[in-house]
Amino acid sequence: MKRTRAPLFLKRGSYRKRRLRDGARMLPVLGLFLFLLPILWSPGETAEADTATDGLYLFAVWIVLVLVAALMAPGLAEDSAGDEGEER
Amino acid sequence: MPFDLLVLSCLAYVAFLFAVAFVAERRASMGRIGWLRSPLIYTLSLSIYCTAWTFYGAVGYAARSGLEFVTIYLGPTLVFVGWWLLLRKLVVIGRQQRVTSIADLISSRFGKSNLLGVVVTVIAVVAATPYIALQLQSVTLSFGVFASETPEGWALPDRDSTAIWVAGGLALFTILFGTRNLDAKEQHHGVVLAIAVEAVVKLAALLAVGIFVVWGLAGGPGEMMARIDASAIADWELMPGRWAGLIFVAGAAVICLPRMFQVMIVEDGEERHMARASWAFPLYLMLMSLFIVPIAVMGLERMPEGSNPDMFMLTLPLAEGQGALAMLAFLGGFSSATSMVIVESIALATMVSNHVVMPIWLRLRPKAAMSGDVRRIVILSRRLAIVAVLTLGYLYYRLSGGSTALASIGLIAFVGVAQVLPVLVGGLYWRGATRAGAVVGLVTGFVVWAYTLYLPSLGPGAALSVAVFEQGPAGIGWLRPQALFGVEGMDPLLHALIWSLALNTAGFCVVSLFTFPGPVERMQGAAFVNVFDTETAGPQGWARGRAEPEALLVMTQRILGKEAALAVFAAEARAQGKEGYLPDATPDFVAGLERRLAGSVGAATAHAMISQIVGRATVSVEDLMAVANETAQIMEYSAELESQREELTRTARQLREANEKLTQLSVQKDAFLSQISHELRTPMTSIRAFSEILTEGDLPPEMVAHYGRIIHDEAIRLTRLLDDLLDLSVLENGSVQLNLGLANLQQLIDRALAAASHTRPERIFIIHRDLPSENLFVRTDADRLVQVFINLISNARKYCDAAAPELKITVRQRAGRVSVDFADNGSGIPKESQAIIFEKFARLTDQTRAGGAGLGLAICREVMANLGGTIGYLPGQGGAAFRVTLPLRLEQKAA
Numbered sequence: 001m002k003r004t005r006a007p008l009f010l011k012r013g014s015y016r017k018r019r020l021r022d023g024a025r026m027l028p029v030l031g032l033f034l035f036l037l038p039i040l041w042s043p044g045e046t047a048e049a050d051t052a053t054d055g056l057y058l059f060a061v062w063i064v065l066v067l068v069a070a071l072m073a074p075g076l077a078e079d080s081a082g083d084e085g086e087e088r
Numbered sequence: 089m090p091f092d093l094l095v096l097s098c099l100a101y102v103a104f105l106f107a108v109a110f111v112a113e114r115r116a117s118m119g120r121i122g123w124l125r126s127p128l129i130y131t132l133s134l135s136i137y138c139t140a141w142t143f144y145g146a147v148g149y150a151a152r153s154g155l156e157f158v159t160i161y162l163g164p165t166l167v168f169v170g171w172w173l174l175l176r177k178l179v180v181i182g183r184q185q186r187v188t189s190i191a192d193l194i195s196s197r198f199g200k201s202n203l204l205g206v207v208v209t210v211i212a213v214v215a216a217t218p219y220i221a222l223q224l225q226s227v228t229l230s231f232g233v234f235a236s237e238t239p240e241g242w243a244l245p246d247r248d249s250t251a252i253w254v255a256g257g258l259a260l261f262t263i264l265f266g267t268r269n270l271d272a273k274e275q276h277h278g279v280v281l282a283i284a285v286e287a288v289v290k291l292a293a294l295l296a297v298g299i300f301v302v303w304g305l306a307g308g309p310g311e312m313m314a315r316i317d318a319s320a321i322a323d324w325e326l327m328p329g330r331w332a333g334l335i336f337v338a339g340a341a342v343i344c345l346p347r348m349f350q351v352m353i354v355e356d357g358e359e360r361h362m363a364r365a366s367w368a369f370p371l372y373l374m375l376m377s378l379f380i381v382p383i384a385v386m387g388l389e390r391m392p393e394g395s396n397p398d399m400f401m402l403t404l405p406l407a408e409g410q411g412a413l414a415m416l417a418f419l420g421g422f423s424s425a426t427s428m429v430i431v432e433s434i435a436l437a438t439m440v441s442n443h444v445v446m447p448i449w450l451r452l453r454p455k456a457a458m459s460g461d462v463r464r465i466v467i468l469s470r471r472l473a474i475v476a477v478l479t480l481g482y483l484y485y486r487l488s489g490g491s492t493a494l495a496s497i498g499l500i501a502f503v504g505v506a507q508v509l510p511v512l513v514g515g516l517y518w519r520g521a522t523r524a525g526a527v528v529g530l531v532t533g534f535v536v537w538a539y540t541l542y543l544p545s546l547g548p549g550a551a552l553s554v555a556v557f558e559q560g561p562a563g564i565g566w567l568r569p570q571a572l573f574g575v576e577g578m579d580p581l582l583h584a585l586i587w588s589l590a591l592n593t594a595g596f597c598v599v600s601l602f603t604f605p606g607p608v609e610r611m612q613g614a615a616f617v618n619v620f621d622t623e624t625a626g627p628q629g630w631a632r633g634r635a636e637p638e639a640l641l642v643m644t645q646r647i648l649g650k651e652a653a654l655a656v657f658a659a660e661a662r663a664q665g666k667e668g669y670l671p672d673a674t675p676d677f678v679a680g681l682e683r684r685l686a687g688s689v690g691a692a693t694a695h696a697m698i699s700q701i702v703g704r705a706t707v708s709v710e711d712l713m714a715v716a717n718e719t720a721q722i723m724e725y726s727a728e729l730e731s732q733r734e735e736l737t738r739t740a741r742q743l744r745e746a747n748e749k750l751t752q753l754s755v756q757k758d759a760f761l762s763q764i765s766h767e768l769r770t771p772m773t774s775i776r777a778f779s780e781i782l783t784e785g786d787l788p789p790e791m792v793a794h795y796g797r798i799i800h801d802e803a804i805r806l807t808r809l810l811d812d813l814l815d816l817s818v819l820e821n822g823s824v825q826l827n828l829g830l831a832n833l834q835q836l837i838d839r840a841l842a843a844a845s846h847t848r849p850e851r852i853f854i855i856h857r858d859l860p861s862e863n864l865f866v867r868t869d870a871d872r873l874v875q876v877f878i879n880l881i882s883n884a885r886k887y888c889d890a891a892a893p894e895l896k897i898t899v900r901q902r903a904g905r906v907s908v909d910f911a912d913n914g915s916g917i918p919k920e921s922q923a924i925i926f927e928k929f930a931r932l933t934d935q936t937r938a939g940g941a942g943l944g945l946a947i948c949r950e951v952m953a954n955l956g957g958t959i960g961y962l963p964g965q966g967g968a969a970f971r972v973t974l975p976l977r978l979e980q981k982a983a
Contacts, residue, residue, distance in 0.1 A: 010719055019173060028170025035162050035335060039328040051322040052313040055381055062165060062374045069169045069367035077363030078170060 020075045027068060036059045094234050094418070097922030102261065102426075107284050109278030116277035126275075127364030133280045133351045134369045135287035137164060137342055139219070139428035140226035141498040143421045146377070148398035149723025150384035150967050159914070160498075161377050162336030165370040171362055171744075174343070175352070175795060177516055179362050181619050182711035183351035184282065186687035190349040191439040196691035197616050198523035199609030205692050207530045208508060208792055211440060212346045213477065215504025216432055218545070220481030222497045223425040224251045228485075229419050233402045234414075251485055258429045266434035267470045280355050280431060286423035292374060293420025297401055298379020300413055301386045305404075314380050319385040333582045337499070339486060340506035346435035347428060354435075408510030429478070430742050434701065437473035441692030443468035453895070462647050466689060487546060500545050503585050507533035510593040514600070519613045523597070529596025533588045540569045608695075622654040637670040639954040643697060647688050654971060656684065674710060760928055763942075767809055771802035778802075781930045812943045816928070826954065827977060831870035834862040838898060839879030847882035856896040864899075866906060867977040868955055876948045876959065879979055880910045887968065888914035904976050909962060912967035922961050 038054055123129065123496055142160075149157035178193075188192045192211065228251045306312040316322060342348050387400030392482065401421065405414040449465060454653060511529055514521040547867035559568070566573050570580045573587075605613065637657070644653040658681075661671040671677055678698060685694035778795040781787070787795075818824050841855065866873075884895050890913045892895060898909040928946040945959075952959045957974030 007147065011616065018263075019370045024172035028166045028173065031166045033167055033336070035166070036332060038326055039331055051154055051324065051381075052316040053314070055158075058155065058158055058162075062162075062370070065165060065169050066367050066371045067375060069370065073363040073366050076366075079257075085841065 017075065020072060024072055026038055027065065027072070030060070031065045094231070094415075097415065097419070098422060101422065102257070105282045105285065105426075106261070106264075109282040111280035112817070113144060113278035120632050125358075127368070129284045130351075130358075131365045131368040131372065133283035133355065134348070134365055135291070135346075135376075136283055136347055136427050137369075138287075138290065138373070138424060139498075140223050140421055140425035142218075142376060143294065143424040144226045144230070144398045145222070145498060146380045147384045147387065147400045148396070150321065150380050151388055151397035151400070154298040154321045154325065154326075155381065156326070156330065156334065158377055159334035160338045160502075161373040163335045163340070164342035165373055166335070167339045167342050168366050168369050169364040173262060174513070175362055175366075176359060177619060178343070178353055179359060181516070181616055183358070184619060185615075186683050187511050188354060188442060189435055189439045190344060190346055190512070191443050192686070192690045193353075193514065194508065194526065194693075195443065197240060197612055198521070198526050199606050199612055200692045200695040201523050201527075201609075202443060202447050204526055204530070205439070205690065206447075207527060207534070209436075209439040209443045211504060211507055211530065212540070213436055213480070214534075215501045215507075216436055216742070217476065217480045217484045218497045218542075219501040220429055220432060220478065221485035222253055222501075223429050224485050225421060225497075227251075227254045227425045229399055230402055230418055231395070233399050233406070234418065237240040248840075251423040251482060252747055253728060254425075255482045257559060258426055259433070259475050259478045261426070262430045262433050262437075262474050263471045266437070266474065267467050276300055276355065276434065279434065280351065280796070283351070283427040283431060286427040287372075287425045290420040293416045293423075294401075296413060297405060297420075299382060301379065302407065305386050306382065308401055316381060316385050319325045320388055321385055322382065327579065327891070330579055334499070337502050337506050337585055339924035340910050341497070341507040344437065344505040344508040344894075345502075346505070347431040347433075350431055350435040350438075364655065419861070422775070428515065433474045433477045436477045438690075440473035441466055442693055442974050445473070446689055446693040447696065450693065462643075462689070463649060464798075466647070466717040486566075488932060497545070499581055500541055503541055503588065503599075504534075504537050506585070507537055507588060507592055510589065510596050514596060515613070515635060516616060518600075519610075519617045520600055521613065522557070522600045522603045522605045523609055525596045525598070525600030529592045529594075529598040532595040533592025536588040536591050538583060539868045540587060541580065542953065544569050544580065544629065551685050558847045560938060582919065604853065637673045640673060640678070640698075644681065644685065647685055647697075649946065657681050672736040704807060756927065763928075764813070768806065771806040771809075775799050775802045775806075781852060811886055812947065816943060816947050816950060818955055819947065822954065824954050826869040826978075827871060828869055830865050830867050833864050833866055833875075833896065833908070834859060834897060836870055836874050837862060837877060837908075840874050840881055843878045844881035844885060850971050851885055851893060852887075853885065854892070854961065856894065858898065861901075862897075862899045864901060864906070864932065864976075866974065868974060869978075872951045872955060876951050876972060877908075877910075879944045880972070881950050884910060884912040884914075884922070884968065888912040890914050890967070901976065905957075905973055907973045909965075909970055909971045910967045911962065911967055912969040916959065916963075916966075916968045924962065925961065926959075 035058070038057070126908055146157045146160070149160075181187070182193065185193070185196055186540050187196065189365050191205045191208035195201050231250050266276055302309060302312050304509075306315055383400055383404065384397060385397075387397060390407060400499050401417045402414055405411075405417060446466065446469070449469075456644045507530060510533070511521070511526045515526070553823075561567050570578075571581060617775050641653060641657050644656065647653075648656070652936065657671060659679050662675075664671045666672070666673070680696045682694050685697065688694075689697075738949075778799050782792060782795055782799075837857070881895065896909070896911045896913075898911070900907045900909075926945050926949045928943055947961050952974065953971060955974050957972065959970060959972050962969035962971045
């Protein structure tokens with residue numbers, strides 16, 4: 001089965017869309033890293049109570065993830081119908 | 089608050105939900121779907137992830153283990169934020185294959201295997217049982233909270249009977265709206281809208297309680313932070329293993345939970361909805377989690393020692409005298425529990441009826457697909473399944489004593505459904521995943537989970553004896569349920585999670601590597617893994633089925649209902665350009681019909697039913713290869729067409745050339761005729777004229793002699809011309825008689841030179857010859873060959889326009905052939921004329937008109953052809969040059 005050859009270089013618009021998808025794939029990895037970060041500093045035998053700040057940190061990361069996902073979602077949704085063939 | 093009022097408001101709330109669901113169903117049935125299928129409703133319906141466990145249990149969880157509760161929401165957040173990785177593919181496949189449940193998806197992916205459907209169904213039902221028990225327990229507990237608060241000393245009705253009432257009411261609601269219709273696609277607009285409303289209620293209730301706690305009780309966020317750090321919760325310790333493990337298991341659960349799958353994929357799976365939900369659902373989860381810790385902290389602070397932290401959501405407002413707020417919180421909790429139970433039981437009932445009841449029924453009564461009322465059976469089996477699932481939940485609740493903390497029950501269920509994840513992900517991304525591997529993986533994971541987590545959760549002595557816990561089964565130490573393979577001292581949940589998933593994945597991968605998938609399995613695998621390549625999504629394998637359209641129609645009516653089935657068939661018939669309701673049962677149509685039926689009864693059942701009619705349950709490997717080869721064949725065919733086209737072009741070009749040549753020949757023939765008439769007429773005219781003069785007499789004798797000579801000369805010329813023509817026609821016919829014999833080439837050239845010297849004898853030619861090379865014997869017709877030589881030499885004598893004319897004769901012998909070149913030093917023959925000099929009557933110039941009728945070279949050509957040789961013009965020799973080639977030894981022609 002011969003696949004229609006994908007062009008080697010893309011126009012600016014298509015290039016942006018591809019990178020947007022790459023970003024969408026990377027976002028959960030970033031989120032996982034940030035959510036796992038407390039493991040590094042929290043098995044805290046630290047004397048002072050830091051539950052509130054830990055909580056604030058987690059919710060801050062959460063809000064950032066939501067915002068970034070919200071910014072990317074329209075771009076991802078609009079072209080997903082257009083050129084699905086590129087995806088495998 | 090009077091208990092009656094509580095019950096009454098509950099009933100009112102349920103009635104309100106009924107109304108909402110009813111209106112939605114009405115709108116949907118009238119085709120006005122509109123906002124019923126919007127991203128907002130979709131996102132809100134996803135919120136059934138947040139059950140009573142979230143609503144009540146999360147506070148208790150936070151009170152016991154601090155921030156760890158948040159992992160249950162962080163996992164789903166990551167999965168949704170990363171929807172492009174997995175959920176998008178799942179949604180597209182779900183829509184393309186008309187998936188009805190997660191069991192259907194797995195069974196469909198691995199060759200529509202019913203065994204896998206059963207395995208996944210069993211896992212889902214078993215894992216859901218504690219979860220449903222959890223909902224019953226929380227609703228019962230919340231009733232209990234209000235009952236104990238009753239000022240009248242209203243005795244709490246029997247807890248178990250409360251649970252029964254709740255379970256019964258939920259079953260009724262679910263049956264009413266969950267199994268009302270058997271759509272082409274398993275969608276329940278009424279239920280979806282109802283749970284969307286409930287999602288708003290529970291969020292509002294939680295936020296209201298949270299805001300009351302933070303601003304009403306604690307005195308603002310800053311103060312709240314200080315209280316958190318001062319509370320007992322601040323002492324919690326983050327356990328890295330549990331933290332990471334729970335994030336993972338929650339992420340897995342949000343994909344694999346039957347109810348999540350139902351709302352996410354089955355009800356309204358669409359990419360644009362998913363795009364919106366990718367951030368809106370995490371936002372919802374974040375809002376739900378925001379006030380959990382503050383409520384837990386304030387509860388611990390304000391409530392008396394020993395009160396159940398799971399009920400802080402209710403007891404805290406009640407203790408502060410906020411009856412209305414407590415009421416709202418109660419409704420929020422009630423919403424969470426009911427929406428979860430409704431959707432979960434719909435999802436499970438679909439799985440049970442499609443993968444357990446229908447296959448058994450079809451096996452028991454194979455003819456029933458044609459005669460029985462399948463619709464009624466399916467709907468009945470679903471209703472029974474709903475009742476059965478709720479009964480199981482109730483039994484678990486009774487068995488576990490309703491004592492365990494809510495959170496731990498929920499986690500047990502999570503780890504259970506997570507067993508599906510390896511097979512699901514493997515099936516979506518790995519074409520090598522096989523049915524056998526999936527069965528082994530799922531069963532292994534399920535057994536390990538049940539042994540290490542589920543059965544122990546019922547308490548020591550309930551399902552597993554205390555001895556098994558302490559010494560292992562039959563005293564085998566390394567098989568102790570909570571210390572498998574000697575791993576001791578580990579958190580039981582993490583222990584079960586790691587071992588079950590590790591063994592599950594290992595079994596799945598290893599068996600997949602060593603087994604060979606069947607044809608349907610391979611096709612489905614390709615269709616799933618390459619779902620975004622539209623070209624491979626095609627073949628379904630009914631390629632050579634001989635289905636009776638009428639039988640298909642009868643069967644479809646049994647499942648979809650009469651009107652819907654007729655509409656489908658009529659539309660197809662129209663598409664095929666036929667009148668009426670019966671289209672041809674083309675492979676495409678049958679495959680499409682199968683997918684449509686799969687939307688109602690699941691892929692495996694639909695496949696089985698269709699194959700009963702089409703008469704072939706499986707496709708052979710040959711069929712599969714044929715399908716796979718089809719594209720290759722088309723490619724080959726088009727390449728063939730291409731080459732044929734080229735050949736045609738070539739032939740056309742040849743024909744055009746031949747045509748041109750024929751036209752030219754025709755022109756030449758005309759020219760030849762007119763030429764020959766002219767040539768014959770000229771001598772004839774002078775002969776006639778002079779003979780007339782002679783007949784008049786009285787002429788002086790010398791004049792008579794003169795005229796007689798002229799007549800004689802002209803007659804000779806005429807004869808020569810006729811001889812030439814005759815000669816030419818004989819040569820051209822190939823009927824010439826050759827006089828073969830050995831001759832010395834040198835002598836032949838000598839003869840030719842001597843004979844040709846009569847032509848324009850006034851011109852002195854310098855002849856260059858290489859005598860030794862000429863000294864060879866050829867076997868040929870010497871006279872004919874000399875005739876050619878004479879012609880060439882006299883041509884040179886006639887036409888060479890050099891002042892000091894020279895003629896060079898070169899003889900070469902090569903590979904049995906002799907070539908003789910005659911080259912003069914004149915101006916040669918212009919290029920455009922070189923092609924025509926061998927034609928008859930071709931005279932380049934009229935300058936000399938010396939002898940001949942322009943037949944010389946034409947005759948030479950024919951002679952050489954008869955002698956098995958050629959004559960050609962040699963360009964680029966500094967003058968006119970001809971090359972005569974002939975075989976050294978000419979054999980007599982057989983003819």
